[in-house]
Amino acid sequence: MNKIFAIAAKELKAYFKSPIAYIVLIITISIFNLFFFMVIDENRESTLRDIFKVMEFLFVFIVPLLTMRIFAEEKSTGTMEFLMTTPTSNTVIVFGKYLGSLLFFSLIIGFSFSYYLIIEYFGHPDRAATFLGYLGLWLEGAMFIAIGLMTSSWSRNQIVSAMCTYVILIFLYFAIGFIKYVSTTLEPLIQYVGVLTHSENLTNGVLATSDIIYFVSIILFSLFITRISIENRLWR
């Protein structure tokens, strides 16, 4: 357990030692602020629903940049050999790395909490719905990161990893847009696979077990594949 925290802390520090963390933080938060202003100015409603939708759309593009280096860098610099010859199990390595990125992502979301404070000050937002919206946003990000972690374990090249993540995330995000082109038998499947089907419920303040199961199962599946792929010596 201590080792999971040690690896997570090392990951988190690594983010802040490279400029990418600051660039991502500044750009993301600036864009969020801009959209927060625009959405509130347009709708004049005390809800974060629409800003959540903007945020999840942006995460599709930001998360691959955050996760591409996690394993790919370790492989290309040879530190993977160090990690894997210490008495640390692969499960611990995967969880530690995942936790590190998840904490960094939570920080990004944490900054957006000021939006809630603003609308709480000026209006009467639906607290439960806002909370569920945050939960949905966080779960979705957690899922994106797990997918990014998985693709990072496939290659020693960070660009390859980022591209694989983009392909998967863009497919999941825009899946429901393809529905009209597929046969009716496939329709429920695409509907289920599409991430928007599930996140929309939460951002609208509806809590359904099936949505939680969707996110958690994809997270666990991705972590499981990550563990297998770092174990598989061919991919090192």
Add this chain to the structure above:
Amino acid sequence: MIIVESLVKNFGSFPALRNVSFEIKKGEIVGFLGQNGAGKTTLMRILTSYLLPSSGKVTVGGYDVVRNSLALRQKIGYLPETPPLYLDMTTRDYLRFAAQLKNIPAARERLQIDKVLEECDLKDVANKTIGILSKGFKQRIGIAQAIINDPEVLILDEPTNGLDPIQILQVRKLIKNLEHKQTVILSTHILSEIQQIAQRVLIIKAGSVVADDLLPNLLKKENQTSLENVFLKLTS
């Protein structure tokens, strides 16, 4: 301490190690000699459980590389060919991370770190970022990482690679000092180095062990005056 029985390792259809068997007793210092691509690094990676054998049985300290790899890794210290360093960390942070992964109790962490900083003559650069240090320092940080948990078996892949003559002497002295306490396996291209450090030599050619004997016996058996002649005779 180390028992290798009919070890075979194939990379696809390429045989990297063919039917290698040997035994290394506690406290021995063994040098692996061989041309580039002979299989020295592959053999070391299997001994550290980084790579799995295709067939055959390998045990270190009674632990099987396949079935008890975590317990085995607790007993070894490993310096890969390129020192596995996180360039954005400071020397001390990196050694602390290594100590955490190698299950050193928190109470002894500082003590062990200070000890290896002293032994590897790294005190002056303890708080410097690894990325800005010279090759010699990096190599010694790699060695410090390998000995931080007082391993019973020390596996060093070309430990003096890239060092200047004075540093080479220091590293040799370091290894000599470990004699009788630890079992040491090292590989090198420098034949005189083997003569100075190792008691026993294992010459590998195209994945097979072509000679395995104590140094004086080997010279007598091959009827040669220097290791260089033996090496040239056996590998060409």
